[in-house]
Structures are given as structure tokens and as C-alpha cells.
Amino acid sequence: MHKEFFRTILNQWRTIFHDEGVILIMIAAPIIYATIYSLTYGTQVLRDIPIGVIDNSHTHLSRSLIEKMDAGANIYVAYEPCDMEEAKRLFHNRQIYGIVYIPSNFANQLLNNEQATLSLYLDASYMLMYRQTFQELAALISTQNATIEYSNLLSAGINPPQAQAITTPVRYNSHTLFNPYLGYGTFIMPPIIILILQQTLLIGAGMIAATRHKHEATPLQPLATALLILGKATAYTLIYTIIALYLINIHFKLFHYPCNGTALDLTIFLGLYLFVCSLLAVAISALFKRREASLMTLLWSSIPLLMLSGASYPHQSIPKVWQLISLCFPSTHGINGFSKIQTAGASISEAWREVNSLVVLGVVFFVIASLQSIYSNKKASSSQSNNKLSI
Amino acid sequence: MTLRSTIYSLLRRECNRIKRFTPYGLLLTVLPAISILFFATIFLNGIPNSLPIALLDQDNSTLSRTLQQMIDATPEVQILGSVSDLTTAQQLLRQGSVDAIVLIPPSFEHDIYTLSPTSVETYISGANILKNGLISKGLLTTATTFNAAISLQTLQGMGLSPQQAMAQVVPITIDKHTLFNPFTNYDYYLSPLFMPMMIIIFAMLATIFAIGSELRYATAKQWLSTARGSLPVALIGKLAPICIAMCVWGWVAFFTLFYIMDIPLRGSAWMLIVGGGVVVMAYMCLAICIISTTANMRLALSLGGGYTVMSFSLCGLTYPTMAMHSSIQILSKFFPFTYFAELVVEQAVRGTPTAYSLHLLGSMTLFVLPALCLLPRLRQVTTNRTFFGRE
Incomplete structure (x- = not known):
């Protein structure tokens, strides 16, 4: 047998x-x-997604924000279209996958301690592009917010450790296991x-x-x-x-x-x-x-x-x-x-x-x-x- | 005999063959129906939510429980009972019972009230980047909200008005527009391409079998004589049933997607219908090329099947082409489905003006040409007995 x-x-x-x-x-x-x-x-990770920024503020503040966006690993500022029509054309030509709109009163509002608004138009027809772009921009803006709050508190006379604690009472530390760079x-x-x-x-x-x-x-x-x-x-x-x-x-x-x-x-x-x-x-x-x-x-x-x-x-x-x-x-x-x-x-x-x-x-x-x-x-x-x- | 009656007898001959060879018949009928049904129902539950996580609360204070409640209320996640130690939590993570661990450290509440630094640690599995993305997003949002609430309270305690405090904590707000797929829904994003993907697999295999079986079972001479010796007429009579079946299934797929599943169709339906027809023909013509050059049905089916199945990975919908290695980017240009995927994204999802997408139709049409050049070779293999009966 x-x-x-x-x-x-x-x-x-x-x-x-x-x-x-x-x-x-x-x-x-x-x-x-x-x-x-x-x-x-x-290649595992999607990097360097081209985006367009419409800067109607034309100030030192908006410039520095654009530079920070350009420096991000996931995205770079490929174009600075002058209006939405031009941005749409670039988008349909697949030259950019997201649009950031900085309004003209952006810097003024920030300097007057008022809330300013950034508009993001993100392409969700490709999930991964959407996610990478949004994460980068959201993280950037949240850091920017913390920095502004921190320096405002300092100028109001609060000492650095306390200012830090008020800005970020709880640090959020996220660790990715098994696939540290979230490789595809x-x-x-x-x-x-x-x-x-x-x-x-x-x-x-x-x-x-x-x-x-x-x-x-x-x-x-x-x-x-x-x-x-x-x-x-x-x-x-x-x-x-x-x-x-x-x-x-x-x-x-x-x-x-x-x-x-x-x-x-x-x-x-x-x-x-x-x-x-x-x-x-x-x-x-x-x-x-x-x-x-x-x-x-x-x-x-x-x-x-x-x-x-x-x-x-x-x-x-x-x-x-x-x-x-x-x-x-x-x-x-x-x-x-x-x-x-x-x-x-x-x-x-x-x-x-x-x-x-x-x-x-x-x-x-x-x-x-x-x-x-x-x-x-x-x-x-x-x-x-x-x-x-x-x- | 007129041309019409020749084609009629060819069609009758082919329909008999479809009935006689079960797999051939399945490819044109049952399998497309199952595939369409499958992809119409698999994402029915929409965006995944309530992904299980473990929470380890080492503080057990009012504030830590508040955070716990906030996390549990986050739609993306669901706390699967709380665990008492990290070892258990890690084991749950390895077993796949949870996808993330949240750790609230001891003296969490005390540190917050005394403005001392404290943190929340999260460990999120990266094994599935889709789940990771959802959990990360949910937890980050909750942590940010929690922080902002505490920050606001502290600032109001320092004498700021609610508006002032808000402008202090969130100086820049995001006005987010998620274009085209506002719910970042999987149905909207994957289904319009999964269904056509299945149809081109069937078109490729059916075409190779239709021609290859004439060689394999040595009936090519009979086929050509039914066509009164004209290869183009013989091909029309043979391929028309496949082409019609695939186009009809394509329409069923589009109808299911845009009428039954209610996926928004933002662009031109005609572009999609024409594009669907062209992509089916492109793969059928590639099938003619493969069977003509190999003159071996079994080998042709393996090669053609392998080639077609790869189309989905290379089309760039899930992992964008721009992130791939440059050699793979070039390789992806040799798949008609890559252009079809762009066409569907532009015409179904984005609603791009038609003019921007016309070149995609052109590119797909180019895949018809090699088949025309290989017609002499096909004549040779269908008339020469040495090519018959190969296993």
C-alpha cells in the first residue's frame, strides 16, 4: 500500500x-x-504629488505657508495658478491633484487674532492620492496652528513650558506597527x-x-x-x-x-x-x-x-x-x-x-x-x- | 452565396461551438453575470467602520474615561472591551482580534491639570493600510478635539472670550472639499473599474479559445471554408458573438453601476459606452496577436490570461502609476486598460470635459493595429496543418 x-x-x-x-x-x-x-x-509609498496653490493673500505669511507645503514629503507645489479657472484646467490635464486656496484676508485675520480659513479642494477619485495629500496638509496646518498659538501665548507673558502645555495638553504619539512606512x-x-x-x-x-x-x-x-x-x-x-x-x-x-x-x-x-x-x-x-x-x-x-x-x-x-x-x-x-x-x-x-x-x-x-x-x-x-x- | 449568408452560416457555426465547449459558453454568459453581481454587492456596506481596537487605561480617572468615551464614539473604531495589561493587548493585536492599541498613561489627569507634559500612545497595525488609514484618521481627530477642548477651557479660565479662545486654539481652519467622492466611498471608487476588468479577462480568454480551438482541434480548414476562404470574413463571423456578448455585459455593468447602485455619473455616458467597446476590441485584437504568434491555444491562454490579469494592478487606480518605478510606468502604457481606467475616472467620477479624454480613446484604438499586421501570420497558421493539434 x-x-x-x-x-x-x-x-x-x-x-x-x-x-x-x-x-x-x-x-x-x-x-x-x-x-x-x-x-x-x-516603490511602496506614493510621494511628490503635484498640487496647485492659489495665493490671493500675497503676504509673507502665505508665502511661508506655501514653502512649507512644497517641502512636505508627500506633496509639492507644482503650480501657482492665478484663479480657480486656471487651476481647474491644470487639474483636468492631470498636472495637479489638489488645490489650496488662500483667501485675500488670510494674513490680516491671523494678525488680528481672528480665525482665518484655508480652502482645500482634494481629488478623491484616487484614494491613495487623496489620503497622502490630505494627511500632509492637515498635519502642516495643525503644526502651524500650534506654532501660532504658542507664540501668541509667549507674547502674552506666559512662560514656555506652560505655553507648551496649554497649546498641546496631551501629546498624541502614533506608532505604526509591522509596516512602519505604510508601504503598499x-x-x-x-x-x-x-x-x-x-x-x-x-x-x-x-x-x-x-x-x-x-x-x-x-x-x-x-x-x-x-x-x-x-x-x-x-x-x-x-x-x-x-x-x-x-x-x-x-x-x-x-x-x-x-x-x-x-x-x-x-x-x-x-x-x-x-x-x-x-x-x-x-x-x-x-x-x-x-x-x-x-x-x-x-x-x-x-x-x-x-x-x-x-x-x-x-x-x-x-x-x-x-x-x-x-x-x-x-x-x-x-x-x-x-x-x-x-x-x-x-x-x-x-x-x-x-x-x-x-x-x-x-x-x-x-x-x-x-x-x-x-x-x-x-x-x-x-x-x-x-x-x-x-x- | 452572398456575404450575408456566409456570415450567417459562420455565426451559426460559432453558436454551436459555444454550446459544445462548456468553458467557452461560461466565459460569455454565467461568469460575467456572477462577476457583475459580485462587485455590485461586495462593497454594499460602504466605508468600513467600527474597527476593533483595544484600550489600556492606566489612569482610570474622570478625564481618561472621558477620552475613552470620545474614542468609542469615533465612527471608525470600536473599543473591544478594555484590557488590563499590554501583553494581553499585544496578543489580541497579533491574533487579529484588534487592529490597534490605545494607551492612556498613569497620572494622565493629574498631569493635564498641573500643566505637565503627558501623552497618549497609539499602536496601529500597518498590515492593512486601508484599515490603518481609517483608524489613524479617527483617533487623530478625536485626540485633536480632546486637546482643543482642554486648551479652550484653560484659555477661558485665563479670561478670554469663547471666540477669542477659539481663534487662539485654531487660528487657521480648514474648509475641506473632497471632490468627486465626498464620502470616500469604496463603491464609487473601485466598482466602476472592477466590472470592466472582469469583462476584459473574459473577452481575452474567449477570443483566444475561439481561434485557438480551431487549431487545437484541427477544424481551422472547415472554419475557413465556411467563410469561403476569406480570413477577414471568417474573423468577423467568429468574433462578432464574443464582441456583442462582452459589449452587452458592459452595458449591464454600466446600468448596474449608475442606475441600480446609484453611483453618480458626472461625465459623458457616451464616452464610457464607446470607451467600453474600444477596450473590449483592443483586448480581443491583442488576443488575435497572441494566438497568431504562438499558434498554440494552451500557451496563448496562459500568456493572454496572465497579461490581462495584470492590467488591474498596472492601471494605477489603487496604487498610482506615478509612484511606480519608471520601467513599470512604461510597461503600464502597453495595457489598454490603463487608458480605460483614466477614461472612467475622468468621465464617470470627475466629470471632466469630454475634450480632455478624447486622446485616451485614441490610445486604446492603437492596440487594434498589431492584430491587422498579424493577419498574414494568422492565415498561415490556420491553413498549415503543422500548426494543428498542438497541446
Whole structure:
């Protein structure tokens, strides 16, 4: 029986490595994709967004404010249009992504200890641009406010430490964990890589199954069926473990993605994830009668699956029905568990929820694969006897 | 036989093939319907709110509880019970049960009343930059309000009128105009491009399969003879069903977006409809190029599918193109979807005057040309038996 198991593994490997179509999907694609996407998001942070400032104040105060805006890391003052019409034209030409309007009475009001107003017109059609621009300007203005208040208090005769305490009674210190510069690649690449592993595995295994469909003598005994399923799944898992090891040990370091998980926890978790993906692949592979069918029917699901996993749009915010559906895919648990272990440095016991879900899914997929195998055997044997009759 | 009857028999032949090859049929019918339904409902709950955070109050005073209440009232976050020590809080963070920790230090209230420096520390996970942005914004706003309230009280205690105190604490106010997407809503921002993205994946795969299967199953001669030897006529008869199906799904998507989901359509609907047709044709023409040069359906599907799926990351909607490495910026120009994304942003979201967007239609149209140049090659592979039956 052990022999049977190992023979299945070797058979699968032989098939995979003799099939350039499968090699392209199962081995080249994960690495090529991971590399191109990493290069796309390699710069990590959006800086130097051009904005326009309409300065109707033309004073020392407004000039110094513009200089400070220009000095910010996220934005720079690309143009100083003379009116709103010109600013709009620059905006529609994609030369600027935000407009700051300084009114003519700006400096006067400040000097008279009255509130002055700055108008910001920010483009929210690109979320990231909006966020970077607004954060920069809001921080700048709040610093400016504190400075003005502080110097006013000093000139009213209050001593510096007290003036400081009145201006900012409570200092607000915000620390960003796991992704200190809020890099886009660090945020989106780990989920994408985990998803790519599942998708290429399903497509590749579907391609193999369609090729072998006709000339595979399937066993009838329950134990032999179980061994065949487990053997196939093990064969895929071992190949994918090597790919995953490359991605985590070399690719992640190369592109500076977070590496906070311990080797043991990662290996156990990814091994489990890949095994469950492989079982799913075996369970659904009978659906594909032609080699091209798996790619044509599965490729599209990558983007919806990424959204379902909660990797970008929070899982708790998606509608309940979709939340339930998302639980049926290994990628959802794989992405969340991996992000806990590798990004947040959790131990495997702290990711128990994902481990549990993956084990349950694995059992379900194994049962489906077994039932399917028994069913197709029956069909095959009955059609064989039919053939005999017809001959 | 007239041209009309030739095209009619080609169409009938193609419709039979669509019925016979299940994946081909799925690409034109069920899969686009599921995709549109998916992206119409996934962001139904709008902006994520009530993200779970942990709060560690080491002061337990009236003021610290006031701050706690203010934080809990912040729409973006929700305090998930208070924790008694930092270790527990950190564990919750690693497990993913909370996304941030707020720490109020001991003698918080005392320090504020005695004008001594004190601070509030927040630790926000950067693993998901979308959640991080929401939590940071919410907590910063609350902290600023809290500070301003105390500052105002102190200044009024020093004998300033409420207006004077306000002008002292907030000398410059921001009059913010969030253009085009005032609620910074995910629906408004992502859905108008996710749906077309799915449609171009289907258009690409269906086109490659439609032509590639004639080679793979060695029926190209029959196809050309149905077209009475004319390759352009044969292509029209073959691709018309795909093109029509994709355009119809595109209209369904636009109707869903702008009528059912009520996403504001600020620009020209005609520009979007024409642009949608052009982008579908651009990807179909690229599909012709890929299948003509490879003359291998399986390889063409892998390459074409891989290329199309990358379109979304490179189009710059989520991570702006201007932030990408210059080589990737150039690469993104070779994807029609990049221009289509700009068109949708300008014509659906921003309401840019039509004249500013016309060049985008032009750029997309250019992707039709390579296919025309490759027609001789396509004739060669469809008439030469050596290209038939490749796996």
C-alpha cells in the first residue's frame, strides 16, 4: 500500500515535469507573478504629488505657508495658478491633484487674532492620492496652528513650558506597527502571493487531470482511492512547498516584506495551507474534461477571491452572504493566517482559528474527492460493460 | 452565396461551438453575470467602520474615561472591551482580534491639570493600510478635539472670550472639499473599474479559445471554408458573438453601476459606452496577436490570461502609476486598460470635459493595429496543418 502511495507521487511528478504547459502554470507563473507585482509595488509609498496653490493673500505669511507645503514629503507645489479657472484646467490635464486656496484676508485675520480659513479642494477619485495629500496638509496646518498659538501665548507673558502645555495638553504619539512606512507592497503582496499559490495550483492540477483523464486506471477499493487522493495532494504540496520556501526566504527578503514569523510556524502553516489547496485541486479536477478548461474557468476568480479574503477591504465589512462564501476557500484562511504569522509575528497557536478552518476544509475536500472518485469509477465500469455488450 | 449568408452560416457555426465547449459558453454568459453581481454587492456596506481596537487605561480617572468615551464614539473604531495589561493587548493585536492599541498613561489627569507634559500612545497595525488609514484618521481627530477642548477651557479660565479662545486654539481652519467622492466611498471608487476588468479577462480568454480551438482541434480548414476562404470574413463571423456578448455585459455593468447602485455619473455616458467597446476590441485584437504568434491555444491562454490579469494592478487606480518605478510606468502604457481606467475616472467620477479624454480613446484604438499586421501570420497558421493539434 505504501508503494502505491509513493508511486502516485512519482507518477504525478513525472506528469508535471514532462508537461511544459503545467510547468509554466505551476512553477514559472508563481515566480513570474510574484516578481512583476513586487516590482510594480516596489516603490511602496506614493510621494511628490503635484498640487496647485492659489495665493490671493500675497503676504509673507502665505508665502511661508506655501514653502512649507512644497517641502512636505508627500506633496509639492507644482503650480501657482492665478484663479480657480486656471487651476481647474491644470487639474483636468492631470498636472495637479489638489488645490489650496488662500483667501485675500488670510494674513490680516491671523494678525488680528481672528480665525482665518484655508480652502482645500482634494481629488478623491484616487484614494491613495487623496489620503497622502490630505494627511500632509492637515498635519502642516495643525503644526502651524500650534506654532501660532504658542507664540501668541509667549507674547502674552506666559512662560514656555506652560505655553507648551496649554497649546498641546496631551501629546498624541502614533506608532505604526509591522509596516512602519505604510508601504503598499508590504500591505498587498503577502496576500497576493498566498492567493497566487492557490490559483496556479488549482489551474495546473486541473490541466494534469484533463490530460490523464482517459488513460488512468482508477482503483476501486476505498483504501486505494484514499491513497490515490492523498498521493496526488502530497505530490502537489511538496512541489509548492519548495516554491513557497523560495518566495518566503528569498523573494520576501529581496523586496523587504515583513518576515516576523518563525520558520517552524511558517512551515507548518504553509504546509497545511498548500495541502488543503491540493485536496481542493484533486476534488474539483474531475470537472475539467479538457486541458484548457481549468484556466478558462478559474483565472477570473483571482480578483474576487482577493476581495473576499478581507486582505484589503475588511472582512467584517463585506455582506454576510459573501463572508460565508469566503469561508469555503482555503485562500481566505491562508491569507489571514499567513498575515498574522508572517506580518504580525503571531505564533501558530495565535492563528488557531485559521488552522482549524483549514483542517475542516481539508476533511471536506477529501470527502468530496473520494465520493467523486467512487462515482466516476462506477460510471467508468458501467460504461465499460456497456462497451463490452456493444462489441 | 452572398456575404450575408456566409456570415450567417459562420455565426451559426460559432453558436454551436459555444454550446459544445462548456468553458467557452461560461466565459460569455454565467461568469460575467456572477462577476457583475459580485462587485455590485461586495462593497454594499460602504466605508468600513467600527474597527476593533483595544484600550489600556492606566489612569482610570474622570478625564481618561472621558477620552475613552470620545474614542468609542469615533465612527471608525470600536473599543473591544478594555484590557488590563499590554501583553494581553499585544496578543489580541497579533491574533487579529484588534487592529490597534490605545494607551492612556498613569497620572494622565493629574498631569493635564498641573500643566505637565503627558501623552497618549497609539499602536496601529500597518498590515492593512486601508484599515490603518481609517483608524489613524479617527483617533487623530478625536485626540485633536480632546486637546482643543482642554486648551479652550484653560484659555477661558485665563479670561478670554469663547471666540477669542477659539481663534487662539485654531487660528487657521480648514474648509475641506473632497471632490468627486465626498464620502470616500469604496463603491464609487473601485466598482466602476472592477466590472470592466472582469469583462476584459473574459473577452481575452474567449477570443483566444475561439481561434485557438480551431487549431487545437484541427477544424481551422472547415472554419475557413465556411467563410469561403476569406480570413477577414471568417474573423468577423467568429468574433462578432464574443464582441456583442462582452459589449452587452458592459452595458449591464454600466446600468448596474449608475442606475441600480446609484453611483453618480458626472461625465459623458457616451464616452464610457464607446470607451467600453474600444477596450473590449483592443483586448480581443491583442488576443488575435497572441494566438497568431504562438499558434498554440494552451500557451496563448496562459500568456493572454496572465497579461490581462495584470492590467488591474498596472492601471494605477489603487496604487498610482506615478509612484511606480519608471520601467513599470512604461510597461503600464502597453495595457489598454490603463487608458480605460483614466477614461472612467475622468468621465464617470470627475466629470471632466469630454475634450480632455478624447486622446485616451485614441490610445486604446492603437492596440487594434498589431492584430491587422498579424493577419498574414494568422492565415498561415490556420491553413498549415503543422500548426494543428498542438497541446
